[in-house]
Structures are given as structure tokens and as C-alpha cells.
Amino acid sequence: MSALDRERIAHLKSPLARRVEFHEEIGSTQERARELARKGAPHGTLVVSKVQVGGKGRLGRSWISPPGGLWMSLVLRPEMPARYAARITQAAAVGVAKTLREFGVEVEIKWPNDLLIRGRKICGVLAQAIAGGDKQGYFVILGIGLNANLKPSDLKLADREAATLSSELGREVDLLKLLDALLRNLDAELGRLDDFEKILADWRKLNCTLGRHVRIRRFGEILEGEAADLNPEGALILKTQSGVFELFEGEIE
Numbered sequence: 001m002s003a004l005d006r007e008r009i010a011h012l013k014s015p016l017a018r019r020v021e022f023h024e025e026i027g028s029t030q031e032r033a034r035e036l037a038r039k040g041a042p043h044g045t046l047v048v049s050k051v052q053v054g055g056k057g058r059l060g061r062s063w064i065s066p067p068g069g070l071w072m073s074l075v076l077r078p079e080m081p082a083r084y085a086a087r088i089t090q091a092a093a094v095g096v097a098k099t100l101r102e103f104g105v106e107v108e109i110k111w112p113n114d115l116l117i118r119g120r121k122i123c124g125v126l127a128q129a130i131a132g133g134d135k136q137g138y139f140v141i142l143g144i145g146l147n148a149n150l151k152p153s154d155l156k157l158a159d160r161e162a163a164t165l166s167s168e169l170g171r172e173v174d175l176l177k178l179l180d181a182l183l184r185n186l187d188a189e190l191g192r193l194d195d196f197e198k199i200l201a202d203w204r205k206l207n208c209t210l211g212r213h214v215r216i217r218r219f220g221e222i223l224e225g226e227a228a229d230l231n232p233e234g235a236l237i238l239k240t241q242s243g244v245f246e247l248f249e250g251e252i253e
């Protein structure tokens with residue numbers, strides 16, 4: 001088993017770990033990566049922490065991050081125009097799902113980008129596009145929180161049940177190997193953002209949302225209908241009694 005540290009991560013030689021910051025404890029890797037990006041940190045700057053005491057989830061939630069998880073944020077400077085930045089959400093979910101399947105767990109993607117095992121969340125993905133910075137005028141901070149070597153009871157989640165990799169497998173995983181596989185899969189998916197149709201085809205194969213009747217909370221309102229498909233830019237096509245909606249954001253209840 002290799003414990004995570006800065007040298008070992010840098011040794012992976014991943015294009016997504018060109019610069020590595022490793023912390024024993026931090027507020028949030030997401031906030032730290034954003035701070036570094038604002039100061040000009042290049043594409044492939046990776047921030048990893050053993051523990052987060054102020055981890056951030058989607059929709060302003062907190063993200064419980066005790067030792068044993070993989071808590072990381074990446075600075076990305078995509079070469080494509082900002083209007084395509086939302087593609088990173090599906091690309092990352094596909095990359096994480098492929099990684100977890102390589103480790104032997106049958107994860108599925110719940111729209112927009114939660115990774116579930118039998119309905120319980122094992123990993124959250126937070127892709128935040130932020131204006132300002134480089135020639136494209138934006139950068140993206142991609143945060144990944146993976147419940148790796150933890151017991152579900154370590155994660156005192158109020159509103160959902162959690163799954164963890166070690167509980168699913170019945171053994172702990174080597175976090176360095178997990179990170180290596182994750183960076184390889186993310187790099188492969190992010191490297192084909194121009195071929196977004198292929199990423200969406202994989203997303204469709206891996207998802208557990210399409211074809212189902214869902215209730216989605218978005219900006220305080222509830223939309224209910226059939227999750228029919230994703231449009232070519234990755235928005236969810238929701239067919240309701242009052243019409244068809246195309247959603248980039250929201251939360252399935």
C-alpha cells in the first residue's frame with residue numbers, strides 16, 4: 001500500500017499532476033485550487049488533502065472529508081470556448097465511473113454527475129467554471145470527493161446514505177493506484193471534449209437516470225417528468241406536462 005504524498009503523486013507523471021500540492025489537512029482543496037488558479041497556476045495543478053475541514057459540495061452543501069477518502073481539486077485551463085465548459089461535468093463523471101469500474105465496483109451515474117452504487121453515493125464531482133485568468137478568459141476547478149477507505153458511518157450524512165469503496169470491496173485500496181487510474185481516465189476524457197458525442201454515448205451507457213420519472217429541484221422550484229435524454233451539449237431533456245425543459249443544473253429528489 002502506498003500512502004499519498006506529494007513526491008509519489010508527482011512521480012505519477014500525469015499531465016493532470018504537473019504541479020502538486022499535498023496537505024495533511026486543509027479547509028477545502030476546491031478553494032485552495034481556485035486561489036492558485038487566480039494567481040496563474042497552470043493547467044494540471046492538483047491539490048490533494050488527507051482531510052478537509054471545510055469541504056464544499058454542490059448547491060452550497062458541506063462535504064464531509066475524514067482521513068481515508070480521496071479529496072482533490074484540479075486546475076483546468078481548457079482550450080475550448082467557455083460556452084463548452086459544462087462538458088467537463090459529464091466528462092469527469094465518465095472518467096470517475098470508468099475508474100471505479102476498473103476497481104471492480106458497478107457504479108452508475110446519476111444526473112448530473114453523482115456516482116452511485118445501488119443508489120448510494122460513493123463520489124461527488126464539482127466542476128466550477130470561473131471567469132478571468134487566461135486567453136480564453138476562464139478556468140475550471142474540478143473537485144472530486146471519493147469515499148475510498150472509509151466506513152459509511154464515518155460520513156455523517158443527513159440527507160443521503162453513502163457508499164464507500166472499501167466497504168464495497170471488503171478491503172482497503174491503494175490510494176496512489178486509485179489516484180493514478182483516476183488521473184489517467186480523467187485525462188483521456190478531458191482530451192476528447194471536442195468529440196463530446198462519444199463522451200455522451202459513454203455517459204448514457206453508465207447512467208441510471210434516463211428513461212425514469214424524476215422530480216428535480218432547480219432554483220427552488222420542482223419540475224416533474226420523464227428524464228428523456230441528454231441534448232448534444234449535455235443538458236438533461238425533461239419532458240413534463242407543461243412542456244420540455246433542457247436543464248444543466250438541478251438536483252433529483
Ligand code: BTN
Binds near residue numbers: 028030052123126146
Ligand atoms: C457534490 O456535492 O456531489 C460534490 C462534492 C465535491 C467534493 C469535493 S472533495 C474535494 C473538493 N474540495 C471540496 O471542497 N469539494 C470537492
